[in-house]
Amino acid sequence: MSTGTYTQLLDLACGVFLLAAVLVLWRRELTALVRLFAVQGVVLAAIAALSGIHEHRFELLAVAVGILVLRAGVLPYLMRRVLAASGETRETEPLVNVAASLLTAAALTLLAYAASRPLVELAPSPATRALPVGLAVVLIGFFTLVTRRRALAQAVGFLLLDNGITAMAFLATSGVPLIVELGVSFDVLLAVLVLQILTTRIHATFGGTDIDDLRELHD
Amino acid sequence: MLGWRPATAWAGLVSPATILGCAIVLAVRVPGHGPVTGYGGLARADALSAWILLVIGAVAVLACAAGPAYLAAENAAGHTDARGARRYGILVHAFLAAMAVAVLVANLGVLWVAIEATTIVTAFLVGHRRTRASVEAAWKYVVICSAGIALAFLGTILIYYAARQAGIAEASALDWPVLVARAHELDPAVTRMGIALVILGFGAKAGLVPLHAWLPDAHSQAPAPVSALMSGVLLAVSFTAILRYKVIADVALGPGFARTLLAGAAVLTLALAAALLLGQRDYKRMLAYSSMEHMSLIALGAAAGSRLAASAVLLHIAGHGLAKSVAFCSSGHILHLRHTTRIGRVRGLLGQAPVLAAAFGLAVLALLGFPPFSLFASELAIARAGLTGPAGLGWATAAALVLVLAAFAAMTARTAHMLLGPAPGRDGDTTAAVPAEGGGGGVAVPVRFGAAVWAPLAVGLLACAALGVSDVPLSSLLSTAAAITGGP
Numbered sequence: 001m002s003t004g005t006y007t008q009l010l011d012l013a014c015g016v017f018l019l020a021a022v023l024v025l026w027r028r029e030l031t032a033l034v035r036l037f038a039v040q041g042v043v044l045a046a047i048a049a050l051s052g053i054h055e056h057r058f059e060l061l062a063v064a065v066g067i068l069v070l071r072a073g074v075l076p077y078l079m080r081r082v083l084a085a086s087g088e089t090r091e092t093e094p095l096v097n098v099a100a101s102l103l104t105a106a107a108l109t110l111l112a113y114a115a116s117r118p119l120v121e122l123a124p125s126p127a128t129r130a131l132p133v134g135l136a137v138v139l140i141g142f143f144t145l146v147t148r149r150r151a152l153a154q155a156v157g158f159l160l161l162d163n164g165i166t167a168m169a170f171l172a173t174s175g176v177p178l179i180v181e182l183g184v185s186f187d188v189l190l191a192v193l194v195l196q197i198l199t200t201r202i203h204a205t206f207g208g209t210d211i212d213d214l215r216e217l218h219d
Numbered sequence: 220m221l222g223w224r225p226a227t228a229w230a231g232l233v234s235p236a237t238i239l240g241c242a243i244v245l246a247v248r249v250p251g252h253g254p255v256t257g258y259g260g261l262a263r264a265d266a267l268s269a270w271i272l273l274v275i276g277a278v279a280v281l282a283c284a285a286g287p288a289y290l291a292a293e294n295a296a297g298h299t300d301a302r303g304a305r306r307y308g309i310l311v312h313a314f315l316a317a318m319a320v321a322v323l324v325a326n327l328g329v330l331w332v333a334i335e336a337t338t339i340v341t342a343f344l345v346g347h348r349r350t351r352a353s354v355e356a357a358w359k360y361v362v363i364c365s366a367g368i369a370l371a372f373l374g375t376i377l378i379y380y381a382a383r384q385a386g387i388a389e390a391s392a393l394d395w396p397v398l399v400a401r402a403h404e405l406d407p408a409v410t411r412m413g414i415a416l417v418i419l420g421f422g423a424k425a426g427l428v429p430l431h432a433w434l435p436d437a438h439s440q441a442p443a444p445v446s447a448l449m450s451g452v453l454l455a456v457s458f459t460a461i462l463r464y465k466v467i468a469d470v471a472l473g474p475g476f477a478r479t480l481l482a483g484a485a486v487l488t489l490a491l492a493a494a495l496l497l498g499q500r501d502y503k504r505m506l507a508y509s510s511m512e513h514m515s516l517i518a519l520g521a522a523a524g525s526r527l528a529a530s531a532v533l534l535h536i537a538g539h540g541l542a543k544s545v546a547f548c549s550s551g552h553i554l555h556l557r558h559t560t561r562i563g564r565v566r567g568l569l570g571q572a573p574v575l576a577a578a579f580g581l582a583v584l585a586l587l588g589f590p591p592f593s594l595f596a597s598e599l600a601i602a603r604a605g606l607t608g609p610a611g612l613g614w615a616t617a618a619a620l621v622l623v624l625a626a627f628a629a630m631t632a633r634t635a636h637m638l639l640g641p642a643p644g645r646d647g648d649t650t651a652a653v654p655a656e657g658g659g660g661g662v663a664v665p666v667r668f669g670a671a672v673w674a675p676l677a678v679g680l681l682a683c684a685a686l687g688v689s690d691v692p693l694s695s696l697l698s699t700a701a702a703i704t705g706g707p
Contacts, residue, residue: 118408119377123384138373145366151358158366165373172380177389179261180328184372187335191365194342198361201346201354214355217436219495219504 041071112136137164151209239276263325266699356440371420377413402470424457438507443551447544485518529705531600538593545679546582570642578676593687
């Protein structure tokens with residue numbers, strides 16, 4: 001693959017990656033959030049595969065397949081099961097309305113570009129120039145986590161955060177060592193399982209998954 | 220109780236005892252012979268790991284010894300059943316294993332994986348009772364800790380990036396000894412971002428601001444022995460990760476950067492903990508905020524960074540682990556006795572259950588820093604190191620001392636309210652809760668406990684006091700471990 005094609009494909013993938021995160025802030029249907037997250041998983045796998053092909057490190061292709069299975073297959077499947085069990089399809093009114101959320105996403109992206117300048121300057125390359133996109137997705141994930149009220153939307157926020165970090169790992173260093181990658185994927189899978197079970201329990205004990213109902217504990 | 224017999228419960232002591240045994244072997248060997256490595260360099264035990272492993276072993280023995288009595292009482296009250304007890308046993312041991320892995324790995328990526336694993340296994344322990352409050356606590360715990368610690372992973376990746384750009388091979392670029400040896404080659408700007416994220420992320424797990432909000436909820440809702448483990452050692456294990464990164468940061472960025480972050484987090488955490496202790500009405504939450512208070516003292520000591528401060532920090536971790544586990548385990552028995560965690564509804568404990576009340580009272584005295592308990596010596600040493608330390612830290616320490624005094628007053632008043640006063644059932648006592656089965660309706664006979672209840676509490680208090688009187692058997696390990704994290 002020529003460097004030009006590689007750069008274009010990488011930029012395309014990163015663009016879709018960021019767009020999926022921004023769309024999460026726009027859509028209110030919980031099923032749409034899950035679908036967007038799956039799309040982001042596919043793009044993340046593409047980023048991993050691209051950096052593997054570019055650097056002629058073909059073990060990264062195996063990692064990319066693993067990411068595809070986990071983030072575009074297993075995790076969306078688990079979340080759809082929660083949705084089917086709870087019967088809730090729409091996010092209640094978020095703490096911040098959609099227009100303000102989208103504006104915040106733009107501000108966070110600018111912030112990400114400003115904050116990641118030292119990262120790009122250390123080793124400028126097509127991949128590291130895309131690092132701000134990863135950081136922007138991390139920040140948008142955090143924002144989703146703190147402004148959404150449904151348990152599932154919070155879980156999607158956490159997973160966006162995690163996708164952003166994984167993307168940064170691939171863009172900066174072509175991924176972390178395999179043992180760490182395996183451990184992280186396993187932890188994320190378990191964390192989502194735990195969140196799934198807890199969502200079911202919240203639904204059983206509170207009669208809904210609105211996090212605003214969780215107000216038993218305070219000082 | 221199918222599949223759950225007292226013998227099974229006591230078998231749960233085997234693995235903590237093994238951890239303690241391994242820690243003692245390491246503690247004897249490491250100071251003289253240097254770090255032990257294994258599994259192709261993946262596992263590595265230096266004096267710091269040995270010290271923390273000793274604390275894990277000691278607190279785990281106490282908490283697991285307190286487990287059977289706690290579970291029996293929960294079972295009798297109908298809060299759990301044989302299945303719940305079995306799941307409790309499995310999760311507690313997975314929790315211990317994750318913590319042991321976290322202190323025994325050389326690879327900082329695997330360290331992160333192990334600490335995140337502790338979040339996952341303890342989530343169901345926090346939500347063990349399945350009440351509204353405990354499900355809420357478990358949700359907050361998983362979301363805040365996972366998101367917080369994800370930031371630590373981002374920090375780890377940035378350090379890895381800096382290390383790879385400095386020419387360190389892929390296989391060893393997350394190896395802690397390699398990173399320490401070559402820390403001066405790391406790019407300062409990227410390392411600065413990485414260290415800030417790591418302190419923020421692991422700080423979330425260690426109960427430091429700004430991501431501390433899970434701590435009082437999780438510690439107050441978890442079963443008492445699990446609260447003891449979470450407060451006594453999990454906070455310390457996460458803080459050890461910060462200590463390891465601080466060694467890298469001190470070489471790569473100079474000591475000022477990590478010191479400023481840690482001292483700032485320490486003073487803010489302490490201010491928050493003291494403020495919430497002043498108005499506290501729940502005794503388990505009181506103990507949780509006291510954990511935050513002690514973690515901020517530990518962070519302050521780490522910020523001071525001298526050899527003296529480093530050994531005070533390690534001694535404080537051990538003393539706090541022992542005292543807090545006794546306090547939490549006895550709070551579990553108080554909960555079973557009085558069926559409430561409200562301080563206002565617990566009165567006259569000393570008259571009703573003298574042994575339990577004495578254990579709780581002595582543990583709180585230890586946490587307040589009274590001699591002969593070891594927290595007296597370590598708090599004094601941390602204060603001295605802070606006041607005589609680098610410029611700027613003196614003010615932080617002075618502010619911290621004022622806040623510690625406020626916390627001291629609040630905890631003394633609350634504990635005195637619980638222990639003193641007429642025992643429930645006597646005339647004129649209208650505030651007391653309904654007496655427990657053991658207390659008997661209206662009869663003021665002191666409740667007696669079996670050895671399964673008081674022995675772990677007594678052993679914990681004795682160990683904490685012994686550590687305060689003399690640390691001679693451990694002094695060479697302590698000084699070797701302090702040399703790893705402390706400066707000259």
